[in-house]
Amino acid sequence: xxxxxxxxxxxxxxxxxxxxxxxxxxALVLLLKNDxxxxxxxxxxxxxNSFQPHRVDGAVVHILGIPYTIKIxxxxxxxxxxxxxxWCDVSVKEILIYNFVQDIDSKRDLRKYxxxxxxxxxxxxxxxxxGLSSNSLSGGPWAKNEEMVDWMxxxxxxMLKAFEEAGVLExxxx
Numbered sequence: 001x002x003x004x005x006x007x008x009x010x011x012x013x014x015x016x017x018x019x020x021x022x023x024x025x026x027a028l029v030l031l032l033k034n035d036x037x038x039x040x041x042x043x044x045x046x047x048x049n050s051f052q053p054h055r056v057d058g059a060v061v062h063i064l065g066i067p068y069t070i071k072i073x074x075x076x077x078x079x080x081x082x083x084x085x086x087w088c089d090v091s092v093k094e095i096l097i098y099n100f101v102q103d104i105d106s107k108r109d110l111r112k113y114x115x116x117x118x119x120x121x122x123x124x125x126x127x128x129x130x131g132l133s134s135n136s137l138s139g140g141p142w143a144k145n146e147e148m149v150d151w152m153x154x155x156x157x158x159m160l161k162a163f164e165e166a167g168v169l170e171x172x173x174x
Contacts, residue, residue: 086117
């Protein structure tokens with residue numbers, strides 16, 4: 001059992017908690033439904049093999065030289081769009097990502113899912129900053145097509161690995 005793991009109490013699989021700290025056989029856990037911290041014996045807890053994502057809020061990425069701030073927001077933030085897990089606000093150069101909270105219905109590895117959302121929104125930012133977002137209207141705005149952006153975001157790490165394996169990155173500009 002480690003800090004950041006999602007656990008539940010023996011006999012109550014609906015009572016999910018995040019391990020905040022471990023001291024010997026005692027764990028400080030944060031109950032996910034109501035944000036209450038409690039101490040419990042590690043022997044009372046069952047590991048779920050799930051993780052709660054913790055991102056550095058305010059990280060800055062440079063999109064074609066333009067700084068964009070990644071913001072992790074909560075459900076009570078007025079900018080939260082319940083129809084999307086993340087979005088790119090090009091007007092203020094922010095990438096907004098919902099702070100997923102582990103529950104019984106969520107993906108087990110929320111870190112991995114949140115990373116994929118951030119990659120997806122970074123692709124949107126690149127398309128906007130390169131001028132393709134508003135000038136791609138032949139047959140519909142292809143640069144805003146979610147399936148195409150998702151494909152890019154999913155394939156980008158694999159493409160980067162292939163470029164590294166081929167040794168073709170060092171002569172790239174920008």
